[in-house]
Amino acid sequence: MADQKQQEVINPWGVKSWTYLSSLRQQSPLIQCITNFVSMDIMANTLLAAGASPAMVHSILEIPDFTPHIQSVLINVGTLTPDWLPAMKAAASVANQLGKPWVLDPAAVGASSFRLKACLELIELKPTVIRGNGSEIITLSMASIGSTKGADSLHESSDAIESAKSLAKSSGSIVAISGSVDFVTDGERVVGAHNGVPMMQKITASGCSVTALIAAFVAIDPTHAFEATASAFSVFGLAGDIGMELAKGPASLRMHLIDSLHRLDQDTVLDRVTITSFS
């Protein structure tokens, strides 16, 4: 206890992050993921390694039976087609009715006006958190498509801070931007999570996976989505830092990141989680 107090003075975000991760491991919340085909495997493995219970249930026919059992919902539009959108809206609505959090990943939202319109309609359903890369958050905030590189970002995460603040204010959601520093804002406060390595950009759907981890952390503490989101970014980034110590390239980083997430211990989290204020 004395140790814990001392750590709190040194690194309060480390303490928070460990509290979320250890609670996740104990509670193993059920996370419904309606996500793109590219991300399904790595996302489910990320959630399992962290301690959550993933379920890739996306048929609209199953939502009335299944969604009432979940602790949070993750919706990702990365390979969106028109037939998936009603299921996404239905799951978000059920989560809202039950007072459960849901998280939106606007993957490649700048790819088309179809995708942008779908994301703007989903934002009307009040996601607890919106997590995108810099370009995705700028596109949402401007509500218009311009140049795009698909799922990859044309911007630094720091380029999107003002867009994220404005999107957070207009939507009421916590807005999270991934990149070299991962930023989180509620429209007023801004924090940056510094853990993570550039090679993570070379693992497809690493961003999708961190959004799912955010959904899991928010399931643990829905009333503190800002703190849960920053902590999820840090824990995922820290698993990347440790994984990179063993990796030879993107494929082995993918493996070592998942292993590191599974093995993360209290001392490492308290010692190495780095989150600072930018407001």
Ligand SMILES: Nc1ncnc2c1ncn2[C@@H]1O[C@H](COP(=O)(O)OP(=O)(O)OP(=O)(O)O)[C@@H](O)[C@H]1O
């Ligand atoms: N330059 C960087 N340095 C450190 N970490 C990074 C860097 N760029 C990205 N990351 C980390 O990689 C992960 C994915 O972020 P990224 O911004 O690439 O998401 P994304 O573009 O949505 O990815 P995807 O669409 O492939 O899922 C995040 O955890 C982020 O912190």
Ligand SMILES: Cc1ncsc1CCO
């Ligand atoms: C590569 C890719 N294309 C659509 S979704 C996706 C996974 C990363 O978002």
Ligand SMILES: [Mg+2]
């Ligand atoms: Mg990317």
